[in-house]
Amino acid sequence: MATGLDSAEGLSRRRPGRPVRAARLRLSGLFWRHPWAKALLLLAPPLLAFGLVYLAALVALFVSSFWTVNPFTTEIEHVWTLSNYRTLWDAGAYHQIAYRTIGIAAVVTVTDAILAFPLGYFMARIAGGRSRAFVFVAVLLPLWSSYLIRVYIWRLILDNDGVLNWSLRKVGLPAANIGYSNWAVWLVFTYVWLPFMILPVYGALERIPESFVEASRDLGASAFTTFRRVILPLALPGVVAGSIFTFSLTLGDYVTPLLAGGASSQFIGNVVYDSVGVSNNVPFAAAFAAIPLVVMAVYLLIARKLGAFEAL
Amino acid sequence: MEQRSTRIALAAWTTLVVLFLWIPLALIMVYAFNKSNVQSWPIAGFTTHWFHVAWTSSDVRGALWLSVRVALIATTAAILLGSAAAFAVARFAFFGRDAVSFLFILPIALPGIVTGMALNSFFIAGHIDANMWTIVIGHATFCIVIVYNNVLARLRRSSPSLIEASQDLGADGLQTFRFVIWPVLSTALVAGGLLAFALSFDEVVVTFFTAGAQNTLPLLIFGYIRLGQQLPVVNAIAFAMIVVTVIPVALAQRLMRDTGVLRRGAAATLAAK
Numbered sequence: 001m002a003t004g005l006d007s008a009e010g011l012s013r014r015r016p017g018r019p020v021r022a023a024r025l026r027l028s029g030l031f032w033r034h035p036w037a038k039a040l041l042l043l044a045p046p047l048l049a050f051g052l053v054y055l056a057a058l059v060a061l062f063v064s065s066f067w068t069v070n071p072f073t074t075e076i077e078h079v080w081t082l083s084n085y086r087t088l089w090d091a092g093a094y095h096q097i098a099y100r101t102i103g104i105a106a107v108v109t110v111t112d113a114i115l116a117f118p119l120g121y122f123m124a125r126i127a128g129g130r131s132r133a134f135v136f137v138a139v140l141l142p143l144w145s146s147y148l149i150r151v152y153i154w155r156l157i158l159d160n161d162g163v164l165n166w167s168l169r170k171v172g173l174p175a176a177n178i179g180y181s182n183w184a185v186w187l188v189f190t191y192v193w194l195p196f197m198i199l200p201v202y203g204a205l206e207r208i209p210e211s212f213v214e215a216s217r218d219l220g221a222s223a224f225t226t227f228r229r230v231i232l233p234l235a236l237p238g239v240v241a242g243s244i245f246t247f248s249l250t251l252g253d254y255v256t257p258l259l260a261g262g263a264s265s266q267f268i269g270n271v272v273y274d275s276v277g278v279s280n281n282v283p284f285a286a287a288f289a290a291i292p293l294v295v296m297a298v299y300l301l302i303a304r305k306l307g308a309f310e311a312l
Numbered sequence: 313m314e315q316r317s318t319r320i321a322l323a324a325w326t327t328l329v330v331l332f333l334w335i336p337l338a339l340i341m342v343y344a345f346n347k348s349n350v351q352s353w354p355i356a357g358f359t360t361h362w363f364h365v366a367w368t369s370s371d372v373r374g375a376l377w378l379s380v381r382v383a384l385i386a387t388t389a390a391i392l393l394g395s396a397a398a399f400a401v402a403r404f405a406f407f408g409r410d411a412v413s414f415l416f417i418l419p420i421a422l423p424g425i426v427t428g429m430a431l432n433s434f435f436i437a438g439h440i441d442a443n444m445w446t447i448v449i450g451h452a453t454f455c456i457v458i459v460y461n462n463v464l465a466r467l468r469r470s471s472p473s474l475i476e477a478s479q480d481l482g483a484d485g486l487q488t489f490r491f492v493i494w495p496v497l498s499t500a501l502v503a504g505g506l507l508a509f510a511l512s513f514d515e516v517v518v519t520f521f522t523a524g525a526q527n528t529l530p531l532l533i534f535g536y537i538r539l540g541q542q543l544p545v546v547n548a549i550a551f552a553m554i555v556v557t558v559i560p561v562a563l564a565q566r567l568m569r570d571t572g573v574l575r576r577g578a579a580a581t582l583a584a585k
Contacts, residue, residue, distance in 0.1 A: 021484065028485040035404060042400040046393035046456065047412070054419060054453050057434035061426070064433040076436070119329045122322040126314065135326060137565060142333045144507070144561040146514050148530050149550040152537050153340040161352035163339060194333065223314070244421055252423020255516060259537055269425045269517075276429070276521060282436055289429035296422055309414070 058293075065287035074280055084287035094271070098291055101268045104182065105250035108189040109243045112197040115190070116242065117235075119198055124205035136202075143195035151256050154188045155179070158260070180262035188260040189250050196249070197242035204238025205231070240308035247299060251292045268292055337554060344551035351543055362548040369545065375532040382444060382528060383512040386451035390508045391501060393452075394459030402467035419454040427454065428521030435522070442524030450522035451515060455508035462504030462568070463497065470496045503564040510560050514553075 031038040066080050088094045119139075123132050142150065157163045158179035165175040178184055208231060216226040254269030268288055275285035303309070314322075347357030366372050397416065401409055419427050431450050440446060474496075478488040516530040523531060533549060536542045 024484040024486055028479065028488075031485060032479065039400050039404040039406060042396045043412070046397040046416075049389075049393055050415060050453070050456070053434070053449055054430075055415075057427075057430035060434040060437045061430035064437060115329055115332075118322050118325040122326045126319050126322055127326075135330060137562070138330045138333065140565060141558055141561055142337060144510050144514075145337065145557045146530070146550065146553045148514070148516050148533055148537070149340060149553060150336065152533075152546065152550065153336045153343075155537070156343060156351050156353070157336060157339065159352070161350075163353045166353045191332070191336070194329070198329075223318075248421055248423050252425045252427075253517060254425065255534065269423075272425045272429055273520070276432060282433060286429055286433050289425050292423040293426045296426070300421060 061286050061289060064283050065290050067283040069281045069283055076283060084284045088287060097266050097271060098268060101251060102295060104186055105247050107186060108193065108250050109246040111190045112194050112246045113239050113243065115194060116197040116201045120201035120205050123202045139195045139198050147192060148255065150192050151188055151259050154260055158184050182261065182265050185257055185261040185265050188256050193246040193249050196245035200238040200241040201235065204235045208234045237307040237310060240303050240306045244303055244308060248296050251295065340547065340550045344547040346544065346547060349544060362544040366545045366548040371532060375527045375529040378526055379513055379529040382447050382451060383509045385448045386455050386512045387505050387508045389452040390455035390459045391505050394456040395463045395501060398460050398463035398467060402464055416457045416460050420457055424517035428518040432521040442522060446522045447519055450518050451512040455512055458508045458511060459504035462500045466497060466500035499567040503567040506560040506564040510557055
C-alpha cells in the first residue's frame with residue numbers, strides 16, 4: 001500500500017490542490033483496507049430508506065388490520081381485535097371473492113405460460129438474430145406501454161358495438177358479447193401480463209447450452225424425450241419466475257376487474273379499493289389485503305425452492 | 313435441430329402471439345382519430361380535434377405536470393439508492409446478501425394492493441397527509457429495484473480487476489469512479505433510469521392508495537374511464553402515451569444492447585413492474 005501512495009504522490013506533484021488529493025488518496029486507501037466500511041456506507045442509505053418505509057409499511061398493514069373503525073365517528077380505534085378477520089371468515093361473499101381472485105390469477109398464469117412457451121422456444125432456439133431482435137422488441141414495447149390504456153382498449157374491443165362483434169358478424173358468426181364478464185377479466189389479464197411471462201421463459205430457454213441437447217440426442221434420446229427430460233426441466237425456473245409476476249399482479253389488481261369485468265367480477269382488490277375510497281374503513285381493507293400477502297409469501301417460498309429467483 | 317414442421321408451427325404461433333399483443337395497440341391508435349363521441353367500430357370519421365381538446369384541458373395539463381414531477385423525483389431517488397445497493401451487492405460478499413436482493417424485489421413481487429394498502433396504513437398511522445411526496449415515496453420503493461437490477465447486471469459483467477488496476481496505477485476513488493467505473497456503468501444507469509421513469513409515469517394501482525385529492529395522469533384517465541367521461545380525450549392521450557413510451561424503451565433497449573448485456577439482462581430488466 002505504501003508504494004501505491006508513493007507513486008500517487010509523484011503523480012500529484014505536478015498538480016495544484018495537493019492536500020485535497022492526498023486526503024482523497026488516504027480515504028481510498030482506507031476503503032481498500034477496510035472494504036467493510038465501504039460496503040456499509042453503500043448499503044446503509046438504501047437499506048435504511050427501505051426499512052423505514054417499506055418494511056415499516058408492511059408492519060403498519062399488519063397492525064392496522066387488527067384495529068377497527070368506529071361506525072359513528074369513522075375514526076380509527078386503536079384497540080386490538082380480531083373483528084375484521086371474523087367478518088372475513090363469516091361472510092360467504094368474501095370467501096367467494098377470495099376464491100375468484102386466486103382462481104382467475106391461477107388460470108391467467110397457466111394461459112400465459114401456454115402462450116409464452118412456444119414463443120420463447122422459437123426466439124431462443126429457432127429464430128435468427130434479426131427476427132429474434134424483432135420479436136424481443138415487439139414483446140418489450142407492450143410491456144412498457146401504459147397498463148391502463150391496454151386494459152381500456154379491451155373495453156372498446158369487447159363492447160357490443162366493438163371490433164370483436166363486428167369481425168364475427170363479417171365472417172357470419174353470432175355475436176360473442178363477452179364484455180363485462182369474468183371471461184373478459186381473464187382475457188384482459190392474460191393480455192396485459194403476457195410479456196412478463198415471455199421474457200423470463202425466453203431467458204431460461206436461451207441459457208440452455210446447445211451441447212446438452214446434442215449430448216441427449218447422441219445418447220439416443222428422441223426429440224420429444226430430449227424436450228421432456230432436458231429442455232423442460234431447465235426452462236422450468238423461467239416459467240416459475242414469470243408466474244410470480246402474472247400471479248402476483250393479477251392477485252393485487254382492481255383496475256381490470258373494475259373496467260373489464262361485470263357485477264360478479266369483484267376481486268379482493270376491489271373490496272380493498274372500495275373500503276379505502278368509499279367506506280373509509282382502512283383496518284378492514286388492511287385485513288383483506290393480508291390474504292394476498294400470505295398467498296404470495298407461500299408462493300415465493302415455493303418459487304425459491306424451484307430456483308426461480310436465479311431466473312428473475 | 314427441430315423438424316421443419318415444428319419450426320413452421322412455432323413460427324406461426326409466435327406470429328399469432330405478437331399479433332395478439334399488437335392489434336389492440338393499433339386499434340387504440342385508430343380510435344384516437346374517431347370523430348364521434350360514441351366509441352363503436354368502425355369509427356365514424358376522421359378528426360384530430362380531440363388532440364387539441366386533450367392538450368388544452370387544464371385537468372390533463374395539471375395531471376401531466378404532477379406525473380412528470382413525481383417520476384423525475386422518484387427516478388432520481390431510485391438511481392441513487394438502487395445503484396448504491398447494486399455496488400454493495402456486486403462487490404462484497406456479506407452475511408444476508410441474498411436477503412437484501414430479496415428485499416428489493418418485494419415491492420414488485422408482492423401484489424399491488426398489498427404494497428398500496430401497506431403504504432396507506434403507514435401514512436395514516438404516521439399521521440402523514442397524502443401529498444405529492446407520499447406518491448413519490450410509493451413510486452421510489454418499486455423503482456429502486458429496476459435501477460438495482462440494471463446496474464447489478466452490468467457490474468457482474470465488468471471485471472473487478474479493472475478497479476484494482478486503476479488503484480495500482482495511483483488513481484484515487486473518485487478518479488477510479490470517473491475514468492473506470494462510470495464508462496462501464498453510464499448506459500446501464502441511463503437505461504435503468506428511463507425504465508424507472510416509464511414505470512412511475514404509468515403506475516396506477518399503488519398510486520391510488522398514496523395520492524390524496526390530486527391526480528396523476530393515470531389516475532385522471534382511470535377516473536374518466538370509470539365514469540365514462542371524456543372518452544375521446546382518453547383515446548387521444550392513449551395515442552400520445554403509446555408513442556411517448558416507445559421512445560424511452562427503445563432507447564433503453566439500445567443502451568443495454570451496446571454492451572451485450574441485453575440478452576442475459578433481459579429477464580433482469582423485466583423485473584420491472
